[in-house]
Amino acid sequence: MPTSAKWWIDGDESAAEMLARVSAERSVSLLPPPLHRLPLRVGNVVELVGPSPSAKTLILIQAAINTILPSEWNGVHYGGLERSVMFIDLDCRFDILCLSEMLKHRIMNLNGSMNKMNQDQEDIGMQNFDTRRKSNIAYDEELYTLCMRRFLYVRCYDSFEFLSTLKTMHCHLQKEKEVKHSSIHLLMIDSIGAFYWVDRATSFLPSGSTNRKSLSLQSVFETVVQEIRKLVQVHPMLVIATKTTTFGDRNFANEAHRKYLPDTLDFRNAATNTRQLPYQENMPSVWQSFVTHRVHVRPSDHVTIVDRQNHSLYLSEWLLPSLSYLDKFIVQDGGVFLHN
Amino acid sequence: MAPLKSLEPEFSAIDSHFQMFCVSLGIFTVEDFLLYDLHKLTGFAEQKPNSERLKQGITQLLSVVDGLHKPWMNGMDLLEDAKQNKHILSTGCEGIDMLLGGGLREGQLTEIVGPSSSGKTQVCLQAASSVAKKHMGSVVYIDTCNSFSPQRVASFVGLVSNLPFDQGAKHKILQNVMSNILCHSVFDIFAMFGVLHQLEFKLRSQKGDNQVQLLIVDSISSLITPILGGSGLHGHALMLSVGYLLKKLAHEHNIAIL
Numbered sequence A: 001m002p003t004s005a006k007w008w009i010d011g012d013e014s015a016a017e018m019l020a021r022v023s024a025e026r027s028v029s030l031l032p033p034p035l036h037r038l039p040l041r042v043g044n045v046v047e048l049v050g051p052s053p054s055a056k057t058l059i060l061i062q063a064a065i066n067t068i069l070p071s072e073w074n075g076v077h078y079g080g081l082e083r084s085v086m087f088i089d090l091d092c093r094f095d096i097l098c099l100s101e102m103l104k105h106r107i108m109n110l111n112g113s114m115n116k117m118n119q120d121q122e123d124i125g126m127q128n129f130d131t132r133r134k135s136n137i138a139y140d141e142e143l144y145t146l147c148m149r150r151f152l153y154v155r156c157y158d159s160f161e162f163l164s165t166l167k168t169m170h171c172h173l174q175k176e177k178e179v180k181h182s183s184i185h186l187l188m189i190d191s192i193g194a195f196y197w198v199d200r201a202t203s204f205l206p207s208g209s210t211n212r213k214s215l216s217l218q219s220v221f222e223t224v225v226q227e228i229r230k231l232v233q234v235h236p237m238l239v240i241a242t243k244t245t246t247f248g249d250r251n252f253a254n255e256a257h258r259k260y261l262p263d264t265l266d267f268r269n270a271a272t273n274t275r276q277l278p279y280q281e282n283m284p285s286v287w288q289s290f291v292t293h294r295v296h297v298r299p300s301d302h303v304t305i306v307d308r309q310n311h312s313l314y315l316s317e318w319l320l321p322s323l324s325y326l327d328k329f330i331v332q333d334g335g336v337f338l339h340n
Numbered sequence B: 001m002a003p004l005k006s007l008e009p010e011f012s013a014i015d016s017h018f019q020m021f022c023v024s025l026g027i028f029t030v031e032d033f034l035l036y037d038l039h040k041l042t043g044f045a046e047q048k049p050n051s052e053r054l055k056q057g058i059t060q061l062l063s064v065v066d067g068l069h070k071p072w073m074n075g076m077d078l079l080e081d082a083k084q085n086k087h088i089l090s091t092g093c094e095g096i097d098m099l100l101g102g103g104l105r106e107g108q109l110t111e112i113v114g115p116s117s118s119g120k121t122q123v124c125l126q127a128a129s130s131v132a133k134k135h136m137g138s139v140v141y142i143d144t145c146n147s148f149s150p151q152r153v154a155s156f157v158g159l160v161s162n163l164p165f166d167q168g169a170k171h172k173i174l175q176n177v178m179s180n181i182l183c184h185s186v187f188d189i190f191a192m193f194g195v196l197h198q199l200e201f202k203l204r205s206q207k208g209d210n211q212v213q214l215l216i217v218d219s220i221s222s223l224i225t226p227i228l229g230g231s232g233l234h235g236h237a238l239m240l241s242v243g244y245l246l247k248k249l250a251h252e253h254n255i256a257i258l
Helices: A002-010 A015-025 A056-068 A096-122 A126-149 A159-180 A196-204 A217-234 A247-259 A267-271 A285-290 B016-025 B030-035 B038-047 B051-068 B075-085 B094-099 B120-134 B150-160 B167-180 B189-205 B233-253
Strands: A045-050 A084-089 A151-155 A184-190 A238-244 A293-306 A309-320 A327-332 A335-338 B138-143 B181-185 B212-218
Touching (some): A126 A151, A159 A184, A159 B030, A196 B233, B016 B038, B016 B051, B038 B051, B120 B167, B120 B181, B120 B212
Parallel strands (some): A045 A293, B138 B212
């Protein structure tokens, strides 16, 4: 008895050991801008909200490229995480050529800068440079194919397909792990609010006995949240979801808030007293409480000139946790870049 | 909404015992199964005497569910598909082709927006004639405002043709081109759904030559504006459903939609 009591009091591991273990297994990573303000761990759920043309999918693609690139390849430092990403496309507007162009650009940029550095340092003759450049282009193809294979994609045309994808994802991920020995790090859902209106319209089905759940907006989202929670426990990963807000909702929100007092859940009000409310939240509360971080992205009215080309400027703002400054970024061929 | 009973002939593990077990938990159809927590279900199954059989049933049901969604693809597969199947169709007008980066791409929905009398119908007619002539594919033209004019299409074809002035050959080409353009008149959104579902069914059942390459809808706003508005719950839903149906047609059957 004394030995077991002592063992029980001593505990399994000290706090230092636990911290070391957790930081090794579930490490913190910094996403590329504009999501770089806060370190994100696996198990976090980030929501990117914004009106329709505001580069949200591009931000997702940029985060994906960061994850699928290796950290080192043939002496060139790419700074990636070398893990797989999963993209669930509910919006069905994904363009694979966009991803492939950005990836190629990124690889060539990093390769090119490395080449230049080497050449400056070593002072090689022209012939050597040519052969090395040719071999580098061949490496690009291999690296490119390897990275593209780490990008998994599935497209869903309605809620049933989305739910069935989530339910069977566990088996697919197990298979991927066995085949490729690289586990998945990032789950991206493009436009989580895609089926909101359709599900809302079909939610007036009569429910028979109390036992049976009818397929309504509420039940779909409850199941989605449940399934994602279970998946994240077994395959630790970061979840990023985008959501489109519509302009009409904003006017409605302004009117509603003039009539009613802001309730306690409205932390946006406290932070943005002087500005208008950004948008109206229309997702069910089960999803809202599942989200741990929220970023609001929108196009601004300014146009800046970078490299002699006009680019429109986008603003991004962290709503949850509420940070009080705006980031500005522009979209170029190589991706999304911060601007001042 | 497939009831579980209909799966019985194909999957032997989903027999009457399994169905009774499911009914006791309130699961009547595949959709109910989707909403139910899998761990709870297996937990309940283990408590029953014939748990092995029930678990087999659950696995089979899961495999059915797996068949419900589209297959997973990785980046290279998508790229292959894009290169092989999704060609670019020229609209027949160089300026627009330049703006679109080559032309209309199969698998994508291109929207032409503008005030009235800004030439949208002319662009549609020209695109129809150019695709029917150059790419030898058939074109489906869904007309909501009575603006389809065969004479105009014929004149576009006549303009582009650069054969010698043989009346007979020209006439034949004209006939070929015109027979490749199918025009449907729809005046409300439900008829639109009907036409699209018919088209989907036809495309799925026959995969021969003369594949539909271009689908033109002129103009979608006249179908949607009457149903949107007010607290339009169903309006939004219908609009989105039409959008999804069009996107699905475009992607699966490699059609460009204008």
